[in-house]
Amino acid sequence: MRAFQLSTLGQAPAFQDVTLPPPGPGEVRLAIAACGLNFADLLMVDGKYQEKPALPFTMGMELAGRITAVGAGVSGFAPGDRVAVFAGQGGLAAEGNFVANRCLKLPDGMDFRQAAAFQIAYGTSHLALDHKARLQPGETLFVSGAAGGVGLTAVEIGKRMGARVIASVRGPAKMTVATAAGADHVIDSDAPDLRGQLKALGGVDVVYDTIGGPGFLDALRATKPEGRLLAIGFAGGEVPQVPANLLLVKNLSVMGLYWGGYLAFRPEVLTASLATLAGWIAEGALTPHISHSFPLDQVAEAMACLRERRSTGKVIVEMPEAG
Known part of the structure; x- marks a missing residue:
C-alpha cells in the first residue's frame, strides 16, 4: 500500500x-x-x-x-x-x-x-480548561488564535463550560467563524493595544494562548488576580519570557499543557x-x-x-x- x-x-x-x-x-x-x-x-x-x-x-x-x-x-x-x-x-x-x-x-x-x-484539538482544550485551569461558570476566558484548529475548540468548550469568551482572530472572515462558535466578544489580532481592549472588557480570568510572543504578555497584564494562563503553543514563533514579579503581585498561575504527554x-x-x-x-x-x-x-x-x-x-x- x-x-x-x-x-x-x-x-x-x-x-x-x-x-x-x-x-x-x-x-x-x-x-x-x-x-x-x-x-x-x-x-x-x-x-x-x-x-x-x-x-x-x-x-x-x-x-x-x-x-x-x-x-x-x-x-x-x-x-x-x-x-x-x-x-x-x-x-x-x-x-x-x-x-x-x-x-x-x-x-x-x-x-x-x-x-x-x-x-487533539478538542482534547487539548478540554484537558487545559477543565483539568488544568479549572475554568468555572461565569469566568472570562480569553482565547488567542481562536479561529485555528485548537483555538476554535477552546471557544466552543469554554462556552459549553459556562464561561464568557473573548476571542482574538485575524480578519473579518475568521471573526465570523469565532462568533459562530460561541465567542461573546471578538478582537482583531491586528488591532493595537490588546491589553487595553481586554481591560475594557473587564479583564480575564483564564488565558488560553496558542500564539505566544507579545500577545501572551499583553494578556498576562490584563489578567485578574488569581488568573490562570495556559501556554498551549507558540504558533507565532516566539516563546514569551514571563516576568515572575507579575505572577507574584497578582497571584497568577502559568501552566503548560502537552496533551500527548499524558x-x-x-x-x-x-x-x-x-x-x-x-x-x-x-x-x-x-x-x-x-x-x-x-x-x-x-x-x-x-x-x-x-x-x-x-x-x-x-x-x-x-x-x-x-x-
Whole structure:
C-alpha cells in the first residue's frame, strides 16, 4: 500500500510503497477512513516537535477507521468496531496497526470525519480548561488564535463550560467563524493595544494562548488576580519570557499543557476527557468545525493549507474507501 512518509528531516514527505505486517500483540489493524492534520505535523517535518519518531515513519497523528483484525492479547475490541486513535503517527495511509489501548470506540452519533477531527484539538482544550485551569461558570476566558484548529475548540468548550469568551482572530472572515462558535466578544489580532481592549472588557480570568510572543504578555497584564494562563503553543514563533514579579503581585498561575504527554504518566485522565468529549459530540452539544477536506492523494496540498493558515478549524484527509 502507499503511505505518506517522512524519510529525512527538513525535506518534504512523500508517498512510499510499504508492506504492512499482521497486527502484533496488543495491536489492532484498522482500515483508515480519515486522518486529522495538526500544526504538530509541520513541526515533525523539521524535527521541532516534542516527539521525534524514528525515520522513516508514516505521518498522521490522529485518525479514525474500522478494525479489521486484532492481535494476540487484545480484549474489548473486535473486527468491525469503529474507533478513533491518537497514534502519534501512521494515519496517512490506507491501513495501519495501532496499540489497542489508544483506541476509543465511537458512539453511534459520531462519524469518521468528526472522529478524525476532534481528538487533539478538542482534547487539548478540554484537558487545559477543565483539568488544568479549572475554568468555572461565569469566568472570562480569553482565547488567542481562536479561529485555528485548537483555538476554535477552546471557544466552543469554554462556552459549553459556562464561561464568557473573548476571542482574538485575524480578519473579518475568521471573526465570523469565532462568533459562530460561541465567542461573546471578538478582537482583531491586528488591532493595537490588546491589553487595553481586554481591560475594557473587564479583564480575564483564564488565558488560553496558542500564539505566544507579545500577545501572551499583553494578556498576562490584563489578567485578574488569581488568573490562570495556559501556554498551549507558540504558533507565532516566539516563546514569551514571563516576568515572575507579575505572577507574584497578582497571584497568577502559568501552566503548560502537552496533551500527548499524558499518555506516558496519566493516560486515564486523557481517556476520560476524550470519552466526555465523544459523548458531547454525539449528543450534538459540540460540532467539530472542518474547514477543509482533501483526498489522500492531495495530502501535500492539505499540509500546505495548514502551513499557510488558510484553514479555520480542522483540516482532514479522507481515504478513498472512507464511509
